[in-house]
Amino acid sequence: MTENHTDTGAQIELIDVVKRYPGQENAAVDDLSLTVPAGETVMFVGPSGCGKTTSLKMINRLIEPTSGQILIDGEDVTTKDATELRRSIGYVIQGGGLMPHMTVAENIGLVPGLLKWEKRRTRDRADELLDMVGLDPSTYRDRYPRELSGGQQQRVGVARGLAADPPVILMDEPFGAVDPITRQRLQDELMNIQAELHKTIVCVTHDIDEAIKLGDRILILKQGGRIAQYDTPEQILSAPSDDFAADFVGSGSKLKQLSLLRVRDLELVRPVTCRVGEDVDEVVARAEEAGEQSVIILDERDRPLEWVFLRTLRRHSTVTDPERELHTVVDHRSTLADALDSMLVSSHGGAMVTEGGRYIGVISYDTVTEHIRSAQNGES
């Protein structure tokens, strides 16, 4: 997320922030000072009860600090009306936190509605955002949350957080409640959205791999909201500041380096592709000429549908849409760790790579292992 861009995010500054809950001896957050640069994603990690959620909620004043200052874009948050402030900060929580009695469109339109947008504009915005988080508006806009899967609810939660185009978005374990495959997809989508929008995102997570993958910076907190380390993922992995940080990142930081490398940093291979409706004999001829056993089927918008062996393809005379859910697709911004995960379920020794949903090539297992080997040789 370091391409040239204009930030639409705002800088967040915490200055000597303390939160002491009534009746508790130790402060939940003790003198936290921190700057989150505009347009960056900062991940809060740390053991349970260390004050991540408390710190996050002080930014939108769901929790009022006992002392200290919080500035957004240089302005003290306490000078604003709390509800006004919250309308200018996206808030995404675990499970989505959707209103069960409102439709998907009404949920997404919540903040625009509070800001008194025109009905039509609100509706169009909801459709636009559904599209952005990968849900077909005509299918989903009138559904109720209970008619969605957990992953879909979470997507709607993200869309709702983005609805009024706030410069700052706060997320509290947004992907904590979904299965690993869905989580990876949601992370990829968030990365794509962020690459486009450059919001300032503060995201709490339990998952250090998620922090490494999504964060421009990672904040590792100890009990009482004390900073163990605040740095880029690269630095956190290669130079943990103390034993606490090192322990938290965990062993196998060599393997974790895989979470730093993106698919797009490696060379992709381009096997033969074909489209639905093409004549199978022609396709087979093309593949055999290239010396390959399999081809990739694309739809009319260049999205990958399936990666099939020629013998499977020969069962029909024209190429048909297999209509199966694909698990061996990764985004070009995905980490090598994710790509390896996907390859495990592939029978082709590779994963298909997409950019904005469109197929751009294949990353092969050999390329990844070759890369790791050369990286290790380079180090020693």
Added chain:
Amino acid sequence: MIRFIDERWADILFRSYQHGSLVIQSLILATLIGVGIAVLVTTYRGLSPAANAISAVGLTIPSFALLGLLLPFTGIGVVPSVIAVTFYAVLPILRNAVVGLQSVDGGIIESARGQGMNAMTIFWRVRLPLAWPVIMTGIRVSAQMSMGVAAIAAYVLGPGLGPYIFTGLSTVGGANALNYAVVGTVGIIVVALLLDALLVLFARLTTSKGIRA
């Protein structure tokens, strides 16, 4: 029996209408009062025991006694009937409204606050709609109870189907005694069933599809 009904057709209909109308007016009042108190009770938690005590004690006061107490103040007429029926109708609505409002998931309220809703908006757009099915159940219980209370009130005060029943009971053995009692009772049951059907329909129309059972 058929002749009995045939001769008093207009009167029976009119009294049924009076009965239903008394109950509906009282229900509307009782809903406003019950939900209003429930909001106070759920906002200021200290009030909760007091509200529980009142609704428990309230149900034990016999309606005859209450009417007796009211008579010196209000005299005879529609007003004391409405007061008496409303008094009893409030209790189930209050209890359900408190339960309904308290059972709204705290996470959803916080999520609503986090989106920038103020307390007022949260009440009207989140807490009330989510508690509504439970409140509606309270209103239906109230409606059934009020049918009986209204019959007693009407005996003392005049309008409705109540006097039929009491005329029947007080002239046991007389020519039309059974007719009066049966027509009065069945009439009330019919009005009660009609009102319940209306309330079920109303509940459906006013409950979001997202939380309907």
